[in-house]
Amino acid sequence: MASFKTIELPSGKTYEQPLGLFINNEYVDSSSSETLTAYNPATGEEICKIQQACPKKDVDIAVAAARKAFPIWHNIPAVEKRDLFFKLADLVQENKQILAEIESLNSGKPIEQNAKYDIDELIGVLKYYGGWIDKLNGKSFIPSDKKICYTYHQPLGVVGCIIPFNYPLAMMSWKWTSIACGNTAVFKSADQTPLSTLYFAQLVKEAGFPPGVFNVVSGFGSTVGDALVKHLGVDKIAFTGSTVVGQMIQRNAAVNLKPVTLECGGKSPIVIFDDCDFDQAVKWTACGIFNNMGQICSGTSRCYVQDTIYEKFLVELAKHVKENYPIGDPNDANVVVGPQISLKQKERVGKYIKSAIDEGCRIILGGEGLPEEIVSSKKLSKGYYVKPTIIADITPETTVSKEEIFGPVISVGKFSDYDQCLELCNGLDYGLGSAIFTQDITRAINFSKNVEAGMCWINSSNDVDFNVPFGGVKMSGHGRELGEYGLSNFTNVKAVYINLGQKL
Numbered sequence: 001m002a003s004f005k006t007i008e009l010p011s012g013k014t015y016e017q018p019l020g021l022f023i024n025n026e027y028v029d030s031s032s033s034e035t036l037t038a039y040n041p042a043t044g045e046e047i048c049k050i051q052q053a054c055p056k057k058d059v060d061i062a063v064a065a066a067r068k069a070f071p072i073w074h075n076i077p078a079v080e081k082r083d084l085f086f087k088l089a090d091l092v093q094e095n096k097q098i099l100a101e102i103e104s105l106n107s108g109k110p111i112e113q114n115a116k117y118d119i120d121e122l123i124g125v126l127k128y129y130g131g132w133i134d135k136l137n138g139k140s141f142i143p144s145d146k147k148i149c150y151t152y153h154q155p156l157g158v159v160g161c162i163i164p165f166n167y168p169l170a171m172m173s174w175k176w177t178s179i180a181c182g183n184t185a186v187f188k189s190a191d192q193t194p195l196s197t198l199y200f201a202q203l204v205k206e207a208g209f210p211p212g213v214f215n216v217v218s219g220f221g222s223t224v225g226d227a228l229v230k231h232l233g234v235d236k237i238a239f240t241g242s243t244v245v246g247q248m249i250q251r252n253a254a255v256n257l258k259p260v261t262l263e264c265g266g267k268s269p270i271v272i273f274d275d276c277d278f279d280q281a282v283k284w285t286a287c288g289i290f291n292n293m294g295q296i297c298s299g300t301s302r303c304y305v306q307d308t309i310y311e312k313f314l315v316e317l318a319k320h321v322k323e324n325y326p327i328g329d330p331n332d333a334n335v336v337v338g339p340q341i342s343l344k345q346k347e348r349v350g351k352y353i354k355s356a357i358d359e360g361c362r363i364i365l366g367g368e369g370l371p372e373e374i375v376s377s378k379k380l381s382k383g384y385y386v387k388p389t390i391i392a393d394i395t396p397e398t399t400v401s402k403e404e405i406f407g408p409v410i411s412v413g414k415f416s417d418y419d420q421c422l423e424l425c426n427g428l429d430y431g432l433g434s435a436i437f438t439q440d441i442t443r444a445i446n447f448s449k450n451v452e453a454g455m456c457w458i459n460s461s462n463d464v465d466f467n468v469p470f471g472g473v474k475m476s477g478h479g480r481e482l483g484e485y486g487l488s489n490f491t492n493v494k495a496v497y498i499n500l501g502q503k504l
């Protein structure tokens, strides 16, 4: 049995939304009567109720399905596995419009300026890792003519993949690396954004993946996510989400010492020296925080500007954001900034803006309250909107200079020289991204060496490439996704020694 609901999209199109779980290539109803409510963040209206997996029974069933599929999937010839990835990428391409509309409906991402890029990312990542499948090699060592040693890179088994709300399909795609390496997987989508992953699941079956390779359970982290993390039949957890939850996951995964990779939160600095290409610095600074409504883990949300150009930079940044980041209906092709994911997040971001005002910062753009164009709209006035906001004059003590806001808010402060700037950058426990604007190549390279972060952008921000590893240090997590490095999260290395005649 499986339940579906006919949903009308803002474009007027309708589609059948699966409401249950996806196990063994079939949609099935959950054994639990608990549900999640999926909202449209642009209007605050309920879209539908999605069934939560029963944390014991259904998670067990999904893990068992993945376990059964593991030897089957693992033993399919590499080129056939590769072709299935390419077929799936093609199906996503054919379904790009509907997937983008569903993603937008449930997450508030503007369709043209945002959601479609996420679908392109899903396609790109499937092709990128599909291309690796027939190139996964070990190494060989020949220390003498009496001995050969070599390594196998073997899949781990069943991987539990836990996904955040900010890029539901795109972050899911990064964890398809597990499947490329020969593992099978149980995915748990974020409780705010279950719709698109469930819809996507049917394409996996259509592409021809064997049953049980890719399974989806929906539900809250504290119940369904927790059950996956503690499950003795799960061999690995790949998690993207907040640092607090990451800490919990690392502790809980100790039950069977399953390895974890953690892509957690950040408060990534961007520093602007007075010798920079000023116009480019303004544009990239805006782009590094105001895209995706500021819900970017590696968003460069802390900006330090050299004191010689501080006021000028604030004026030009505000002007640029005002002109280029229009807020409004995600279905409007010109809109860049949609709503935050939830009422809770909207309120949380509002509290941070208020704290900055209370702590003596200047609001250069945006601030508290709904934007005028939203208040006056009948349709959107209950949406979870926050104005793109620029806060100036932060000090190391200011709350908004230390904590991840995860909204369209940039906190700006000033510095006078390189040493002070580096100390400010490295002063937090987070270490995900970092960016520097300067024309001085020595300074830029020294910064990239000394900044405590997993990534450093020289004269850009948040320029992500599938070939290049993504991840953090310190409390932003450990392990890398994307690139060749991303593969190492999902295999064990086995060493084989062959004796060609060494005698004892």
Ligand code: NAD
Binding pocket: 162, 163, 164, 165, 166, 171, 188, 189, 190, 191, 219, 220, 221, 222, 224, 225, 226, 229, 240, 241, 242, 243, 245, 246, 248, 249, 262, 263, 264, 265, 266, 296, 297, 298, 404, 406, 432, 471, 472, 476, 477
């Ligand atoms: P979150 O930590 O609240 O939730 C992430 C996922 O973990 C969700 O699926 C949630 O249901 C699940 N979860 C919650 N509690 C759990 C538990 N006890 N056990 C198992 N699973 C549990 O994060 P979010 O609010 O969805 O996303 C925002 C956060 O994600 C931000 O901090 C952001 O920086 C981070 N993020 C990081 C990256 C990265 O690559 N480093 C990328 C995107 C988002």
Ligand code: MN
Binding pocket: 242
């Ligand atoms: Mn959360």
